[in-house]
Amino acid sequence: MDARVALLTPFGFPSVRGNAITVERIARGLRARGVEARLWDLSATAEPVLTEEVEGFRPALIHAFHAYRVGPLGLRLARRAEIPLVMTMTGTDANHDLFDPPRAATVRRVLEGAAAVTVFHQSLADRITPALPDVAGKLTVVPQSVRFEQGDASAPEPRRASGAGPLLLFPAGIRMVKNPLLPLDPVERLVGRYPGLELHYAGPVLDADQAEALFEAIAGRPWARYLGAVPHRRMPRLLEHADVVLNCSISEGGMANSVLEALALGRAVLASDIEGNRSLVEEGVTGFLFAGPEEFFVKCDRLLADPDLRSRLGAAGRERVRARFTTERELDGYLAVYAHVMAALRRA
Secondary structure (H helix, E strand, O other): OOOOEEEEEOOOOOOOOHHHHHHHHHHHHHHOOOOOOEEOOOOOOOHHHHHHHHHOOOEEEEEEEOOOOHHHHHHHHHHOOOEEEEOOOOOOHOOOOOHOOOHHHHHHHHHHHOOEEEEEEEEHHHHHHOHHHHHHHHHOOOOOOOOOOOOOOOOOOOOOOOOOEEEEEEEEOOOOOHOOOOOOHHHHHHHOOOOOOOEEOOOOEEOHHHHHHHHHHHOOOOOOEEEOOOHHHHHHHHHOOEEEEEEEEOOOOOOOOHHHHHOOOOOEEEOOHHHHHHOOOEEEOOEEEEOOHHHHHHHHHHHOOHHHHHHHHHHHEEEEEEEHHHHHOOOOOOHHHHHHHHHHHOOO
């Protein structure tokens, strides 16, 4: 595809938010395929400047990520230039904003005005379609993939307060939807069973109130640590040293980057039993799912007690990612969507 593509995101590199990691991976992949793709980060560029730069770039289409935060600007730019808008829905869009009265009208207007709408998993398409039947014909599922940039070989191993006990890793931004407080009580019950057990949180603070509650909760728990926002290039090393990788989210955008990355590196995953996690974690095959704190306790205990089980789940997860969630498949999906909307524009 020779046409220029303008990518718009609410947050871009070097942010370690999921959207930023996804869009950066897609932008790099498109350029590797010969597409002249340029990325704009709304958190780093004022809207008037961004508008002028995008119009000067003269793209053939605009691809925006996050319907509520970025969609309105993407739609205005696309209409002014008379070019298609491709809109990628995030988990917040589909699980929350689409049904939140103050935000729903904005999200619906963007989706109705877009030439194409992409989601990461069929579960999100199934959620959107009943609310917006007219958008169903525009929906395409493009699964995410995993791409690690050159890692930081000098990055130290995770520092542990208690030595070389088992390590649980919670890699996610600190906000309510990620449910960071959930593991604390179950893990506290496990500490006595597994000497040196530690729980590490790695991710940016995205909700000040939730972060304050977490920091207060771990203050009296020496086995729990907050590592801060870890640069993405250092995440592989951090994940590789984890015995179990946790996802406790209330909702996900079809699939979490952190779970994909953990599976790609052969780590055992314990994840909340929600649609977004079931898209990646098959119970007892590529990881374990839990429905509440008690089930978390039981399954985490089982994983910590059985290294062979962790190894088997991790190996199956790695193979699942290699078979189904490749960068080639992801890029083929977006390029097919681009080709479709450009062909429709030519026929109009």
